[in-house]
Amino acid sequence: MTLDGAFFDRSVHEVAPELIGATLLVDGCGGTIVEVEAYHHEDPASHAFRGRTKRNAAMFGPPGHAYVYRSYGIHWCLNLVCEPEGSASAVLVRALEPTEGLERMRERRALDDERLLCAGPGRLCQALGITRDHDGLALDAPPFELRARAKEPELARGPRIGITRAADLPWRYGLAGSRFLSRPFRR
């Protein structure tokens, strides 16, 4: 079943854990989502916290669309916009277990190690070929393909990675025990 606008038109805190186990492909490359983080508009760590700008405009658009931004001048990062339009909340996709299009992803990453192919927000965007061109695109239409998980996985939860503000909030979710996480979860 394709995840569409209705799926994303809910609290980011409901949507984020339900994305673990879903399948994300871009032009046929990608795999199973194993790690995400929730960013709410009232959250000081969110790009939308200080209001709408040119960069974060897609966060203020309709749910079920992509928000892509450049990180540290080098990497791209992919978010999935949630909640009713205008509330500017989104889920950062941090890691995939690669399952489809492995050869193309290895070429893009110039890397053979499957474990590190999509283990991190910058890495997975490089592997899937995600750039600014994908900012604002709908997730239920090509080049995106986003399918709901078949069954509920065992979840891990913890604080988000790489932020300084609101660093204690446990809004990172992962597939428990996966070897494709960007970093392990503490227990």
Added chain:
DNA sequence: CAGTGGATGCTCT
């Protein structure tokens, strides 16, 4: 393993 620092572009102060 852990820790450090460089690359690099854009937004906001």
Added chain:
DNA sequence: GAGCATCCACTGT
């Protein structure tokens, strides 16, 4: 001009 929702290469144990 500072500060980043990162990654990689390098150092030292």
